[in-house]
């Protein structure tokens with residue numbers, strides 16, 4: 427697993443209190459290959475393993491990003507796995523828009539901030555640890571609905587557009603990071619529809635057998651990452667290892 431990384435590698439996973447983020451940390455801890463895992467969440471998390479360093483921080487804020495960057499310092503980071511993302515927030519009156527009449531400037535700004543700006547600012551905050559001569563894999567969870575080419579159905583304006591912006595920011599970071607680290611790999615990943623808080627209100631319409639467990643998704647995405655090489659940096663993949671058009 428992730429054999430392109432150093433042995434006893436250091437990982438940092440955001441959204442550790444979320445479905446896919448938590449499952450990814452549990453899966454990483456099942457191997458002896460991981461030396462240290464920074465688990466970032468707004469809430470306290472417990473993984474019962476001394477290799478985990480839990481950091482309670484909200485990376486959608488400048489303070490949260492500074493806290494994470496200060497904890498890592500300038501030590502090399504081999505895996506940065508970002509799962510922070512949002513689709514709906516009843517408290518903030520955010521729900522996927524079905525029609526133009528539902529577009530709301532504040533909701534759009536929040537979705538762009540959480541889904542697009544935050545992952546890019548996270549890479550900025552940790553860039554010292556990603557540059558250098560060590561293997562460094564940056565993977566950030568996107569969504570197939572963020573593919574402009576794949577959009578034949580419409581709706582979900584803010585989520586789709588913020589994930590498309592996420593993909594452009596990640597692709598651009600991939601180009602820059604390649605100049606500072608020849609072993610860097612930057613990937614946008616689609617997990618498939620997964621049984622988490624994010625998908626919960628929309629699960630009724632998911633076809634039989636198409637709602638994945640977070641553990642299955644963590645395993646699948648680990649395989650997709652293991653199969654990637656630096657020449658493929660700046661690309662978009664689904665959980666099954668198929669490329670998604672931008």
Ligand SMILES: NC(=O)c1ccc[n+]([C@@H]2O[C@H](COP(=O)([O-])OP(=O)(O)OC[C@H]3O[C@@H](n4cnc5c(N)ncnc54)[C@H](OP(=O)(O)O)[C@@H]3O)[C@@H](O)[C@H]2O)c1
Pocket residue numbers: 440441442443444445446447466467468469484485486509510511512513540567568569570616617618619620621622623624625
């Ligand atoms: N589930 C699916 O079907 C599906 C499909 C396609 C793409 N995705 C993508 O996969 C990623 C992970 O989602 P998930 O399914 O694991 O959902 P989840 O269980 O809701 O986890 C997402 C995590 O993101 C963080 N987050 C969400 N909104 C935030 C906000 N406003 N401010 C700060 N942090 C916030 C939270 O982390 P903490 O609680 O740790 O702070 C949250 O637990 C997302 O980027 C999502 O877009 C999911």
